[in-house]
Amino acid sequence: xxxxxxxxxxxxxxxxxxxxxxxxxxxxxxxxxxxxxxxxxxxxxxxxxxxxxxxxxxxxxxxxxxxxxxxxxxxxxxxxxxxxxxxxxxxxxxxxxxxxxxxxxxxxxxxxxxxxxxxxxxxxxxxxxxxxxxxxxxxxxxxxxxxxxxxxxxxxxxxxxxxxxxxxxxxxxxxxxxxxxxxxxxxxxxxxxxxxxxxxxxxxxxxxxxxxxxxxxxxxxxxxxxxxxxxxxxxxxxxxxxxxxxxxxxxxxxxxxxxxxxx
Amino acid sequence: xxxxxxxxxxxxxxxxxxxxxxxxxxxxxxxxxxxxxxxxxxxxxxxxxxxxxxxxxxxxxxxxxxxxxxxxxxxxxxxxxxxxxxxxxxxxxxxxxxxxxxxxxxxxxxxxxxxxxxxxxxxxxxxxxxxxxxxxxxxxxxxxxxxxxxxxxxxxxxxxxxxxxxxxxxxxxxxxxxxxxxxxxxxxxxxxxxxxxxxxxxxxxxxxxxxxxxxxxxxxxxxxxxxxxxxxxxxxxxxxxxxxxxxxxxxxxxxxxxxxxxxxxxxxxxxxxxxxxxxxxxxxxxxxxxxxxxxxxxxxxxxxxxxxxxxxxxxxxxxxxxxxxxxxxxxxxxxxxxxxxxxxxxxxxxxxxxxxxxxxxxxxxxxxxxxxxxxxxxxxxxxxxxxxxxxxxxxxxxxxxxxxxxxxxxxxxxxxxxxxxxxxxxxxxxxxxxxxxxxxxxxxxxxxxxxxxxxxxxxxxxxxxxxxxxxxxxxxxxxxxxxxxxxxxxxxxxxxxxxxxxxxxxxxxxxxxxxxxxxxxxxxxxxxxxxxxxxxxxxxxxxxxxxxxxxxxxxxxxxxxxxxxxxxxxxxxxxxxxxxxxxxxxxxxxxxxxxxxxx
Numbered sequence: 001x002x003x004x005x006x007x008x009x010x011x012x013x014x015x016x017x018x019x020x021x022x023x024x025x026x027x028x029x030x031x032x033x034x035x036x037x038x039x040x041x042x043x044x045x046x047x048x049x050x051x052x053x054x055x056x057x058x059x060x061x062x063x064x065x066x067x068x069x070x071x072x073x074x075x076x077x078x079x080x081x082x083x084x085x086x087x088x089x090x091x092x093x094x095x096x097x098x099x100x101x102x103x104x105x106x107x108x109x110x111x112x113x114x115x116x117x118x119x120x121x122x123x124x125x126x127x128x129x130x131x132x133x134x135x136x137x138x139x140x141x142x143x144x145x146x147x148x149x150x151x152x153x154x155x156x157x158x159x160x161x162x163x164x165x166x167x168x169x170x171x172x173x174x175x176x177x178x179x180x181x182x183x184x185x186x187x188x189x190x191x192x193x194x195x196x197x198x199x200x201x202x203x204x205x206x207x208x209x210x211x212x213x214x215x216x217x218x219x220x221x222x223x224x225x226x227x228x229x230x231x232x233x234x235x236x237x238x239x240x241x242x243x244x245x246x247x248x249x250x251x252x253x254x255x256x257x258x259x260x261x262x263x
Numbered sequence: 264x265x266x267x268x269x270x271x272x273x274x275x276x277x278x279x280x281x282x283x284x285x286x287x288x289x290x291x292x293x294x295x296x297x298x299x300x301x302x303x304x305x306x307x308x309x310x311x312x313x314x315x316x317x318x319x320x321x322x323x324x325x326x327x328x329x330x331x332x333x334x335x336x337x338x339x340x341x342x343x344x345x346x347x348x349x350x351x352x353x354x355x356x357x358x359x360x361x362x363x364x365x366x367x368x369x370x371x372x373x374x375x376x377x378x379x380x381x382x383x384x385x386x387x388x389x390x391x392x393x394x395x396x397x398x399x400x401x402x403x404x405x406x407x408x409x410x411x412x413x414x415x416x417x418x419x420x421x422x423x424x425x426x427x428x429x430x431x432x433x434x435x436x437x438x439x440x441x442x443x444x445x446x447x448x449x450x451x452x453x454x455x456x457x458x459x460x461x462x463x464x465x466x467x468x469x470x471x472x473x474x475x476x477x478x479x480x481x482x483x484x485x486x487x488x489x490x491x492x493x494x495x496x497x498x499x500x501x502x503x504x505x506x507x508x509x510x511x512x513x514x515x516x517x518x519x520x521x522x523x524x525x526x527x528x529x530x531x532x533x534x535x536x537x538x539x540x541x542x543x544x545x546x547x548x549x550x551x552x553x554x555x556x557x558x559x560x561x562x563x564x565x566x567x568x569x570x571x572x573x574x575x576x577x578x579x580x581x582x583x584x585x586x587x588x589x590x591x592x593x594x595x596x597x598x599x600x601x602x603x604x605x606x607x608x609x610x611x612x613x614x615x616x617x618x619x620x621x622x623x624x625x626x627x628x629x630x631x632x633x634x635x636x637x638x639x640x641x642x643x644x645x646x647x648x649x650x651x652x653x654x655x656x657x658x659x660x661x662x663x664x665x666x667x668x669x670x671x672x673x674x675x676x677x678x679x680x681x682x683x684x685x686x687x688x689x690x691x692x693x694x695x696x697x698x699x700x701x702x703x704x705x706x707x708x709x710x711x712x713x714x715x716x717x718x719x720x721x722x723x724x725x726x727x728x729x730x731x732x733x734x735x736x737x738x739x740x741x742x743x744x745x746x747x748x749x750x751x752x753x754x755x756x757x758x759x760x761x762x763x764x765x766x767x768x769x770x771x772x773x774x775x776x777x778x779x780x781x782x783x784x785x786x787x788x789x790x791x792x793x794x795x796x797x798x799x800x801x802x803x804x805x806x807x808x809x810x811x812x813x814x815x816x817x818x819x820x821x822x823x824x825x826x827x828x829x830x831x832x833x834x835x836x837x838x839x840x841x842x843x844x845x846x847x848x849x850x851x852x853x854x855x856x857x858x859x860x861x862x
Contacts, residue, residue, distance in 0.1 A: 015541040015585075042769045059521075059608060071723030075766030075775035080303075082487040085523045085604060087403060088303040104607060127458065128772045134300065147415040148363025158360040160372035166365060173365050173397075173404065177302050211363070 031055050032107060034065050035115040036077065040128050047126070051115060056107050062095055062118065063102040066130075079130035086242055089178030093130050094119040099180040099240040121183035123192070137179045140195045144203035144221055149214035165210035172205040172250050174243040181237035181247050193226040197237035197247045200228055204250040207257060219258050228255050264462045264703055269294045270690035271683075272452055272467035274426045274494060277304030278402070278675035279654025279682070280473035281409035281418075285362075286683030287471075288418045291690045294465065296424040296454050298489065298777075301410050305475055305487045306675065309402025310601060311528035312394030313359075313672040314382055315352035319373040320392045325349040327385060328393065332670060333855045335381040335557045336628075336663020337804035338820065339507070341851035344635050344659040348670070348677050355676040356395050364408040366397050367597075377597075378531040381557035381667040387862065390531075390555050394669045399526050399598045405672060423457035425777060426493065428706045429470065429501050431647070432699055447502070447641045449650040450696040453706045457777070460770030462703045468693045469649045469686035472498065472631060472639070473679065476655040479781075480789040481624035481738070482730035485514055485524035494656040496784030498631045499791065503641060504824040506658040506848065507629035508788070509795035510805045512666055513739050515561040517623025519581035521608055525601045525620060527668040530554045532597050534586040536565065537617060538573035544582075549862040556862045559665040559805045562622040566739040569621070576619060583617035622739055628666055628805060629792075630658040632824065632848070637682040643824065643848045649689055649696070653682040660822065664804025713779045718762025722779045725756050725763070729782075729789060737793055742810045746797040750840060753790050760786060790843070795823045797838045798845050816857050822848040 032054060039047035052069045063081055070077045079102070080090040086104040093102055095118055096110060102118070110116055124132040150159075175198060182188050182196035203222055207215040222228045228251055237247040271287045273280045276297035287293040297304070316323040328349035333340045360366060360374060367375040376392040384391040397404040413420070429452055436446035451466040474494025478486025499505050515536070516525040530536075535554050538544045548564040549556035556564075565582050574580050586594060586602070591614045594602055602613045611618050631652040632640045637659075639650040654675040661674055732752040736745035760782065767775035801815035802808050828844035836843070 012588075013543045013546060015537070040769060040771065042771050059610075067723075070775070071721070075722075076769065078767075078772045078774055082299055082303045082489045083305060083308050084488055085308070085608070087308050087400075087600075088299075088305070088487065090299070090303050106607070131772050138300075142414050145415075147411040148361075150361075154361060156357075158357055158366075158374050161368055162372050163368045163370065166368050169365070173407070174400070175407075176307070176403070206363075209363070209365070 029055055029057050030108070030112050032065060032112045033115040034069060035117045036069070036129070037119040038129055039126050040076070058108070060107050061103055062105045062107060062116065063091060065107060066102060066118070078128045087176060089176035092121050092178040092180040092183070094121055099184040101178060101180065101242045104242050121179060123183045123189045124179070134179065136192065137182060137196070137198065140199040141177065141202055144195065144199050144218055145214060146202040146206065148206060148209065148212050150211055151213045159211050161210055168210070169205050169208040171245050172201045174245055175201050175205070176243060178242060180240040180242055184236040184240035186234060186236065187230050187232055191226070191230065194230045195222065195227055197251060200251050200254055201245060201247055204254055207254065215257070216261065219254070219261055222254055223258050228258065264464060266464045266466060267294065268466045268695070270467065271469045271471065271686045272296060272465045273471045273473060274452060275304070275473035275475060275654070275656070276301035276420065277473060277475050277654065278306035278405055278409060278672065279679035280471070281413050282676050282679030283471050283473060283653060283683030283686065284418045285409065285412050285416060286680055287687040288413070288416050290684070290687035293687070294419045294421060296421045296426055296452070296465065298423060298425045298457070298493070300422050301413065301420060302406060304406060305490060306672070307403045307406040308485070308487065308524065309405070309672055310399040310524060310526035311531065312377065312379060312396035312401050312669045313356060313405070313676070314379060314393040314669040315356040315395060315673070316349065316393060317353060317356060317374060317376060317395065319369060320376050322384065323391055323393055325352065327383070327391070328352065330386050330855060331382050332661060332667055333663070334387070334860060335667040336665050337814065337860055338816070338855070338857040339660070339663035339803060339822065339850055341660045342853040342855060343851045344661045346853065347635050348661045348673060351677045352673050355673060355680070359405065359408060359676065362408050362412045364397065364404050366395055377528065378555060379668045380527050380530065380555045380561065382669070383552065387551070390552055394528070394531065396528065398596070399528050399600045402672060405676070421454070424454040424463065425457060426452045426454045427497065427709065427780065428453040429497050430464070430699060430702050431501050432696055444645070446645070447647045448696045449647060450698050451702070453703050455706070455710070455777070457772055457774070460773055462706060464698065464702045466695055466698055468690040468695055469651065471682045471686050472652040472656050473654050473682070474656045476627045477785065477788050478624050478627070480729065480733050480785050480792065482727070482734040483517060483522040483621070484624035485517055485522055486624065491781035492784045492788045493781065494652070495630055496787055498639070499787065499827055502827060503639060503647070504632060504826045505629060505791055506632040506822050506824055507660060507664070508627070508792045508825055509799050509823065510628035510664045511624060511792065512558055512626040512628060512805050513562040513622035514625035515558055515565055515622055516584055516620040518604060518608055519576070519619035519621045522623035523604055523608060524623065524625070525584060525604065525618065526598070527558070529584060529586060529598055529601060532593065533589055534584055536561070537583045537585050538568045539575045539579065540573060544568050544573070552862045557665055557667060560862065563739050563807060565622055581619045581621040584620045585617040586613045587615055587617060626666055626671060627655055628658070628660070628662040628664060630656050633657050633659055635659060636685050637678050638685065649693060651682040651686050653678040664806060709780065710776065713763070713765060714768070714776060716762070717764045720759045720763045722763055722765070722782050725759050726782050726785065729753070729756055729785060733789055737796065739807060741796055741806070741808050743797065746793050749793045750790065750797070750838070753786060753793070756786055790840070791825045794838050794840050794843050795825055795845065799823065820850055820857065822850060824848050
């Protein structure tokens, strides 16, 4: 039995709250134009821009604007979404030329004096409007063996792992497989065979897990001509990651691990 | 139309579905059908932890966990099921660790544990450290780990396949006492492929429902847009009862106005709730465990503070979650995601400012009734051979009238595993049930009706009106009048629903069409929830009737069972609602007699 952590100080039963708390005043409204890249091969092989104008409120997000279009103006506008707060990874799209999650991008943080452009993420085949074929992306993910491989005799209780060893790969466990990083990578755009940042991030998560025994196999896979060496360190992926993962650094650590192994 | 044949078909790829798939996939020919991609499932949004009496950081045992679960559920829990869950919790956590889940660790390298609402040492004496966790993204880690292991075991997924019908057949059977009844059997499911608009029939010996909850009947909810109760809806339409639907959990700490979840782990790590006087008001409502009282009690206390004029903000309509006395480094290590939510969505800095919060619709305690082997019941005790359910869609019932925090992640792992094993074992000896004639007929008719309907009503407008009335009248406080208001409103929505039109007439990725189908489930489930709430003239757990503020064990310590029944007319129904028959089912009591529930 370990020692119990020091108890937190008991907070005060009553405190003086500052008068302003909770903000206040009226919710600001503003008008926006949403410029969406539309594509539906059932009706036309051409894609085109379409503008929608609407009034939005305070903390509304791009996803709210898309919903407003779908629910009030044009029900055929198609996009994926689920959790709506940045953890499920469904709604990565290109907003004003940058990959982001629509549910995590507040309209008030964009320049609303100009049309806000929304396009599907790049490098994956577009299926309809903002929906792309995710299969090539998940295929790369599966190829790096994204699961723990441990050859030791399995203990009946949990394996021990020090807090430091656990911390070593913490950053890359945050990945939600939204594809914002991979589809922001210029190498991935021009070379569909490249594993892409997300697959490398998920390989990193196991390579640096002290409980895992298959790091060498994963490094071998990523040493391939379509592996980590295709990375040109443009940092697009790090900028695009809605979870704040240091993607480029993770790729660099995998490169170093391959080199260290070759020595 | 294509027909596929599998031993086991699992509907849903959240925690319960994928935990089942890992077991079933290694034993039988298994397919998983999900309306999303597996990693989009809402298990990934769970934050705080998964309880198991590992006793890694302080004394604990599974019997205490069982007691807390029973008391937390205000004695409507089936105690045999709670015992199974608390006992198997320990292996469930160890299983996940072996699959690779990166739990936070103690200085000795064991799985760390922290406090959570309603989980106590020795039958309520003090909070206990029982929740195993990975920062405040435990659900994300569980979902990812299960998906990784599905990849490892080559589980076959059909992504973006919406299951819209259960294929069942009925045959006359005889009970031991010689009476006859209609025995249901499962033959498969009908699904709609989002990419092409084609229908696919899956014939299967076993079907596991793992479709999650129905939070979108409410406006303010922590649930995903896609949680529309499809599994409960298709089961109900096939004459399978729904159990305890009046019990819906409102999580105390949703971001005010948005409903986005802020984990109870915040309070587990020491955060406290304050009203507009700066008062730590939970000291008045739950003197012993204060802010760590179960969710129903905290949510009601918050709503009461607001109702009595002690709410905060310009409209005095929320309270504050105060983390400012915690070290920023501690917050960063233990609660990184939820503090980021507060910054991103409300622009509040939790290091220095308290966060505006209000209860948010979070979890359906009720669902498709099952026994502890996860077999679905067609009445109080008759199993439907081959049909299983696990997770939020199911009602075992381990949560009774109020689920304890962390017990849902536990539920999906324990009963997901049980379902996977049971379904695969059943398939080994069972034969396929012959598909009914024209198996996709009902689904095709449903879709054609929605597609071709050309009235002037918009799906989104009806859904919004439904959510508004549910928030106003079916939330933390309920009365006969408020519930009748909802039922009257729903009657109007049903009429409007018959006059909807869908704008997207295409076949590819027609989410417009599916939103209309989903609204049909939401309307039906909201009605069942409200009728059951109207019938239950007592207050228990998450169901609080202001006109009946006390628990009434004599008349109501029993589960409610709602059946679709066209023989019930408005005149013959006690609640004056046609088409729904309410019955009851006894609660399984093993070792804990109901006591007054105080914290």
